Amino acid sequence: SQTIHQWPATLVQPVGSPLSLECTVEGTSNPNLYWYRQAAGRGLQLLFYSVGIGQISSEVPQNLSASRPQDRQFILSSKKLLLSDSGFYLCAWRGLAGSGELFFGEGSRLTVL
């Protein structure tokens, strides 16, 4: 069966520091991968999605970047964090068959101080 993991689960970082959130998927090959950000009690904002290794589509201009160095690995990065980068970050992969359901990781809560 397929599983998705992301880490770290919780992160507190000072303004101006770098960021790296990692997401890995197991049990499937060539998945579509997504990074979303969520404000408390609100909807998810699509940040990046990827249909293959090295293929990244950016949805929102910002100081974040994403990379997909391996088929089942998706990384969200920043060189210098801003206060506004705080939030709950969710990685997801999409099944292409049937409904195209999104399967989400456990989430990473980032607080920038």
Add this chain to the structure above:
Amino acid sequence: TQLLEQSPQFLSIQEGENLTVYCNSSSVFSSLQWYRQEPGEGPVLLVTVVTGGEVKKLKRLTFQFGDARKDSSLHITAAQPGDTGLYLCAGVLGNYGGATNKLIFGTGTLLAVQP
């Protein structure tokens, strides 16, 4: 840019009451999904609707896709405390089942059912 607006944003009701959540957009979607999210976890899929006018039932939950595939509603009958959570609609852009589909999430409806 948020393409999907949900209403209401917050809803607090008593156990046994009925409620409806709306998801509206000016965009046409190939399909629309509804998710439910618990605090600190990722959303979990409840249902996918594909055809304009389609109605799907999941126990006490009834989902409807608008005829023009721009809007959807979720109706809960006799709500229970276990229904508490964040409800999210998500519109799928692109051909149904296509490899490059994007899912755009709605603004969310936070439901609290009091016992």
